[in-house]
Amino acid sequence: MTQHPTADQGTSHTPVIELRLGNVANGGVMVARHEGRVVFVRHGAPGELVRVRLTEPGQGDSFWRGDVVEVLEASEHRVAHVWPAADALLAKSPEDIPGGAEFGHLDLAYQRELKAQVLTEQLERLAKFDPATIGFAGVEAPEEEREDGLHWRTRTAFGVDRAGRLAMRAARSHHLVPTPSMPLAVEAVDALGLDQVDLTGLGRVEISAPQGQPPLVLLVPATPDAAGVKWAGAAANRVARHVGEAASVALLTQESGTAADGAGALRRVSGRTWLRESVDGHEFRVTGEGFWQVHRSAPATLSHAVLAAGEPAEDEAWADLYAGAGLFSSLLAQSVGVTGSVLSVEGAPGTHADARRNLHASPQARVVRGRVERVLLEEAGTRPDGVVLDPPRSGAGKAAVAAIADVEPERIVYVSCDAASFARDVALFAGRGYELTQLRAFDLYPHTHHLETVAVLRKKAVAS
Numbered sequence: 001m002t003q004h005p006t007a008d009q010g011t012s013h014t015p016v017i018e019l020r021l022g023n024v025a026n027g028g029v030m031v032a033r034h035e036g037r038v039v040f041v042r043h044g045a046p047g048e049l050v051r052v053r054l055t056e057p058g059q060g061d062s063f064w065r066g067d068v069v070e071v072l073e074a075s076e077h078r079v080a081h082v083w084p085a086a087d088a089l090l091a092k093s094p095e096d097i098p099g100g101a102e103f104g105h106l107d108l109a110y111q112r113e114l115k116a117q118v119l120t121e122q123l124e125r126l127a128k129f130d131p132a133t134i135g136f137a138g139v140e141a142p143e144e145e146r147e148d149g150l151h152w153r154t155r156t157a158f159g160v161d162r163a164g165r166l167a168m169r170a171a172r173s174h175h176l177v178p179t180p181s182m183p184l185a186v187e188a189v190d191a192l193g194l195d196q197v198d199l200t201g202l203g204r205v206e207i208s209a210p211q212g213q214p215p216l217v218l219l220v221p222a223t224p225d226a227a228g229v230k231w232a233g234a235a236a237n238r239v240a241r242h243v244g245e246a247a248s249v250a251l252l253t254q255e256s257g258t259a260a261d262g263a264g265a266l267r268r269v270s271g272r273t274w275l276r277e278s279v280d281g282h283e284f285r286v287t288g289e290g291f292w293q294v295h296r297s298a299p300a301t302l303s304h305a306v307l308a309a310g311e312p313a314e315d316e317a318w319a320d321l322y323a324g325a326g327l328f329s330s331l332l333a334q335s336v337g338v339t340g341s342v343l344s345v346e347g348a349p350g351t352h353a354d355a356r357r358n359l360h361a362s363p364q365a366r367v368v369r370g371r372v373e374r375v376l377l378e379e380a381g382t383r384p385d386g387v388v389l390d391p392p393r394s395g396a397g398k399a400a401v402a403a404i405a406d407v408e409p410e411r412i413v414y415v416s417c418d419a420a421s422f423a424r425d426v427a428l429f430a431g432r433g434y435e436l437t438q439l440r441a442f443d444l445y446p447h448t449h450h451l452e453t454v455a456v457l458r459k460k461a462v463a464s
Ligand SMILES: C[S@@+](CC[C@H](N)C(=O)[O-])C[C@H]1O[C@@H](n2cnc3c(N)ncnc32)[C@H](O)[C@@H]1O
Pocket: 260, 261, 291, 292, 293, 322, 323, 324, 325, 326, 327, 328, 345, 346, 347, 348, 351, 370, 371, 372, 373, 390, 391, 392, 393
C-alpha cells in the first residue's frame, strides 16, 4: 500500500505513516520500507503492523527514522513495557521517553533472540563469517539474573534538567526527561531519593552502587569554570546532607571527555572517593571516576567466560589489554601462578592507579599505563601464550589489531560490548591470519539493544 506522510492530529511537522516492520538492525531499530526508502523504526518488533511518527523526514534523505505510536498488529513477543515512563505507546512525544530501555516492550527471551540476530548479521556483513559454523548458540543470560531482567545497573548516569531535577536524556536527543525512578538500576540508586534534592548547578550525577557497600554519588558541575564549580559545590553539600551516611559524595571538577577517562580532579565531599568491589574472593579498589563493569553479574560472568575461553595455565605468559582496574589481570595472574607472567595495560590514569593497587600482591603482574597500540610496540617478539582484550565500544581498530598480531599470541580472547566494532576487528584479525574459533554472547544489558561477547581467535593453520 502506498502512503504519503500525512499530517497527524494537528502536528504537521511530525507525519505519521503505517508500516509493516521487517528485521531488527544494529542499534535496536526495526527496518521497514516506505515507497522504496528505508525507515529505521524504534519501539517495534519484526512483523508488526504499526503507525510510525517520522522524525524530521527530508525528501532528499536516503533513509528516515521514526517511532511507533500505535500498534495495529502486535508481535506475540510484545509485553507491557517494564518501565512505563519509557513506553513509547504511553508517551506524548519521543522527547518524553528516557533512553536506555528500547527493548523493554519485548519479552526477555525474544530480546536475546534479536541480539543474536544482530550479532550474526554484523559478523556476516563485516567479517564475512557465519558464527553458526563454530557452534554459536545464541545469547545467554548472565549468572544470577532476575526473571524480570530489572535492577542490574550498578553504574547509572543521570543528567540534571533546567529545574534542577534528576533526569535522563531522550534517545538521539539532548532533551532531558525528569527521571525520579530508574528500574534498570539496582534498588540502592532509587533508595537515595535524589529526586527530592535541588540539583541546580550540576550537569551530571553518576551513581555507583556495588552490592553490600554504600553507593558513591559522583557529581559533575554544569559548567567547568570557577563560578560553575562553586554552584556545584553548594549542590554537592545539599546532596551530602540528604544522603547522610547512606552514600559517599564526590565532585569531579576538571574533566576531559568522560569521567572514565580519569583525567578529572576528584574532590571528596563526604565519605570516600572510591569503592570496593569483589569477585570470587578477589578484592578490587575502583576510583570514583574509574571503569567497572555495569551489570551486577558482569564481573563474575565475564571473568568465568574469559578463563573458560582462554584456558590460561601455570607458567604461561598473558597480556590483559584495556585492563581497567585489573579484573581479568587478577584472575589471569592466579591462573598462571608466580612462575608465569601477566602484562596489564590500561590507559586512564585513575583506573591504572587502581590496577597497580589491585595487583600489588601479584609479583607476576606487570602493570603498565599507556595506549595499547603504543605499549605493544615495545613488546615486539615476546610471543605471549595469550592476550585478552576488552576495548571500549569503538573497538580495538587497525593500529591495536596490528600491534596484537605483531606479538603473535597463540590465542586471543576478545571481550566486546559492540557487535559492529567487534565484527570489524574480526575482519582485521582475519587479515593477519587469526580466525574466530569460539563465540559466546551474554545479555549483560537487559531491556536495551546492547550485548557483550567473549570470543576466541587463533592463528589459522597453514597448509603444508
Ligand atoms: C571496557 S573497559 C574494560 C576494563 C576491564 N577489562 C574490566 O572488565 O573491568 C575498557 C578500558 O580500556 C581503557 N582504554 C580505552 N582506550 C584505551 C587505549 N587505547 N589503551 C589503553 N586503555 C584504553 C578504558 O580506560 C577502560 O578502562
